[in-house]
Amino acid sequence: MTNKSSLAKRREKNTMIAAVVFLFPAVFLIIVYMLYPVIDTFVISGYSWNGISADRTFIGLKNWITLIRDPSFWAAFGHNVVVMIFSILIQIPIGMLLATFLDAGGKKFNIFKILWFLPYLMSSVAIGFLFTYALATNGGIFSSLATLISGHKVSVDLLGKNPQALFAVIGVMAWQFTPFYMVYFIAGYGNIDTSVYEAAVIDGATRGQYLRHIAIPLLGPIFKTACTMSLIGSLKYFDLIWSMTGGGPAGGTELMATYMYKLSFQQFNMGYGSCVAAGMFILITLIALVFQKIFVVKEDY
Amino acid sequence: MEQKEVDYRKEKMKSRIAWVVAFILALMWSVVALLPFFFMVMNSFRKQFDMLSQGVFHLPDPWNFQNYVEIVSKGFFGYFLRSVIVVAVCLVLMLIIASFAAYPLSRMQFKGRGLIYAGIVAMMSIPMHVTLIPIFKMTTDMGLYDTLQALIGPYVTFALPMAVFILTAFMMTIPREIEESAEIDGCNKFRIFFSMILPLSKSGLSTLAIYNGVSMWNEFAFANTLIQSAANKTLPLALGQFKGEHSLDIPIILSVLVLSVLPMIILFIIFQDKLVKGMMAGSVKG
Numbered sequence: 001m002t003n004k005s006s007l008a009k010r011r012e013k014n015t016m017i018a019a020v021v022f023l024f025p026a027v028f029l030i031i032v033y034m035l036y037p038v039i040d041t042f043v044i045s046g047y048s049w050n051g052i053s054a055d056r057t058f059i060g061l062k063n064w065i066t067l068i069r070d071p072s073f074w075a076a077f078g079h080n081v082v083v084m085i086f087s088i089l090i091q092i093p094i095g096m097l098l099a100t101f102l103d104a105g106g107k108k109f110n111i112f113k114i115l116w117f118l119p120y121l122m123s124s125v126a127i128g129f130l131f132t133y134a135l136a137t138n139g140g141i142f143s144s145l146a147t148l149i150s151g152h153k154v155s156v157d158l159l160g161k162n163p164q165a166l167f168a169v170i171g172v173m174a175w176q177f178t179p180f181y182m183v184y185f186i187a188g189y190g191n192i193d194t195s196v197y198e199a200a201v202i203d204g205a206t207r208g209q210y211l212r213h214i215a216i217p218l219l220g221p222i223f224k225t226a227c228t229m230s231l232i233g234s235l236k237y238f239d240l241i242w243s244m245t246g247g248g249p250a251g252g253t254e255l256m257a258t259y260m261y262k263l264s265f266q267q268f269n270m271g272y273g274s275c276v277a278a279g280m281f282i283l284i285t286l287i288a289l290v291f292q293k294i295f296v297v298k299e300d301y
Numbered sequence: 302m303e304q305k306e307v308d309y310r311k312e313k314m315k316s317r318i319a320w321v322v323a324f325i326l327a328l329m330w331s332v333v334a335l336l337p338f339f340f341m342v343m344n345s346f347r348k349q350f351d352m353l354s355q356g357v358f359h360l361p362d363p364w365n366f367q368n369y370v371e372i373v374s375k376g377f378f379g380y381f382l383r384s385v386i387v388v389a390v391c392l393v394l395m396l397i398i399a400s401f402a403a404y405p406l407s408r409m410q411f412k413g414r415g416l417i418y419a420g421i422v423a424m425m426s427i428p429m430h431v432t433l434i435p436i437f438k439m440t441t442d443m444g445l446y447d448t449l450q451a452l453i454g455p456y457v458t459f460a461l462p463m464a465v466f467i468l469t470a471f472m473m474t475i476p477r478e479i480e481e482s483a484e485i486d487g488c489n490k491f492r493i494f495f496s497m498i499l500p501l502s503k504s505g506l507s508t509l510a511i512y513n514g515v516s517m518w519n520e521f522a523f524a525n526t527l528i529q530s531a532a533n534k535t536l537p538l539a540l541g542q543f544k545g546e547h548s549l550d551i552p553i554i555l556s557v558l559v560l561s562v563l564p565m566i567i568l569f570i571i572f573q574d575k576l577v578k579g580m581m582a583g584s585v586k587g
Contacts, residue, residue, distance in 0.1 A: 018490040019405035026402035033458035037432035121565040123519030144357040236428040239521045281431040
């Protein structure tokens with residue numbers, strides 16, 4: 001009897017050792033490169049520090065008080081919110097329409113799927129560079145189009161003035177991310193059991209009726225995830241802005257992440273930069289939580 | 302009977318009109334999606350000043366291949382190669398470490414399992430910008446600043462939470478009996494992992510490799526923070542580098558863009574379904 005229980009114990013111990021060995025590298029890396037840096041960001045936010053010299057002075061909550069009163073930070077946050085709202089309103093509905101079209105059309109429209117997906121293959125930095133030129137007043141797409149239509153030279157200034165610049169950025173983001181949501185909804189349609197469609201057809205439903213009354217309502221949960229992704233993505237947007245407008249003109253397209261990056265790695269004000277990063281972390285977490293809560297309540301009805 | 306016939310025709314007519322409208326909209330969206338590519342490719346074949354004088358909708362005249370010759374001779378393939386190396390090393394490390402972690406989380410009973418799993422999954426929502434300053438500091442302290450190795454830690458780690466999440470779910474679907482019979486035969490956990498679990502997870506691993514390969518290939522913020530000299534820069538940084546050297550020669554920069562997106566497009570055409578599936582795997586993020 002005792003023999004048996006000691007055997008079980010030994011087995012349990014062996015399992016424990018194996019688990020620790022297997023888990024160690026992942027847990028170690030996550031602690032070193034994620035958990036510790038997040039904590040350290042909050043710690044550094046209490047200092048005045050240029051990021052290079054050894055001496056840094058503890059200044060308590062001073063950075064946080066500055067942050068709360070910093071109009072540049074709140075303007076950047078405002079831009080993030082505008083981007084977030086328009087991203088959800090533009091990318092997800094268009095992505096869904098495109099997916100519906102492709103799903104209804106079947107294999108013969110595969111060429112559209114390939115063409116429409118191409119923008120998502122470019123990196124955000126590359127897209128930023130491309131659109132700096134494609135939206136330029138001189139030789140850009142819109143300027144050339146306007147010149148072609150009106151017959152005389154017209155220059156359309158999309159990136160040089162506010163508030164157009166922010167909306168130009170939102171347009172470029174829609175160009176980049178709509179294909180992602182399209183594919184996402186295609187996968188969603190694909191996950192609906194074919195027997196559901198067969199049953200609908202047997203009951204005499206047309207393809208259109210099936211989509212309207214059965215398929216689209218079934219996409220509800222996917223819709224929620226898509227919104228959450230778009231929401232979090234918009235709040236931490238960086239690469240495209242950095243390479244396209246650099247936050248300009250006159251801060252008109254500054255987002256939280258670009259503001260933080262400028263403070264830390266251009267002005268070497270890393271104490272305050274960390275504070276902005278920490279503030280950004282808090283705001284993103286709060287908005288995501290509030291969104292989750294609202295959506296869950298809605299689903300209950 | 303007649304009424305039904307009329308209804309049927311009406312319905313058919315309506316659906317035909319709907320299709321025509323949808324098709325026109327589809328063509329319009331295709332123009333929106335492709336026009337920037339057209340702009341990029343056409344202008345990359347122009348000479349610097351032809352771009353302004355000829356306009357977007359004029360074919361390049363003459364076709365100028367000098368831009369491509371120029372960027373290739375100025376080290377484009379160096380950037381390309383460094384990106385390939387970083388992505389390859391990081392992907393292999395990441396997949397090994399993630400499947401290591403997913404194995405006990407999916408198939409062993411031990412104390413603290415739920416807690417560790419929840420902790421790792423929760424890390425999925427950490428924005429990388431929040432970690433940027435401390436990681437910059439750490440990299441400098443470790444003496445890795447301005448080296449390719451500096452990118453390995455952040456790239457591997459930030460891909461881990463999602464990979465562990467997906468692989469854990471994947472390994473749970475592997476039948477238990479396989480493992481039990483091996484255990485009776487006296488195999489230890491490590492043998493079981495390498496000879497059975499890892500090979501059986503192949504399709505999950507390839508999906509993750511594609512998704513993370515694309516995002517590592519395009520990664521910019523860490524690379525821009527941790528690497529400074531042109532000799533160590535990866536492809537996303539090459540764009541800025543070439544722009545710095547040729548700030549007014551837009552066609553040259555556009556040809557860099559064409560060459561850096563080309564491998565992605567080729568891969569996409571070859572592995573279309575796999576790639577889309579891989580990117581969908583990334584959608585659980587968030």
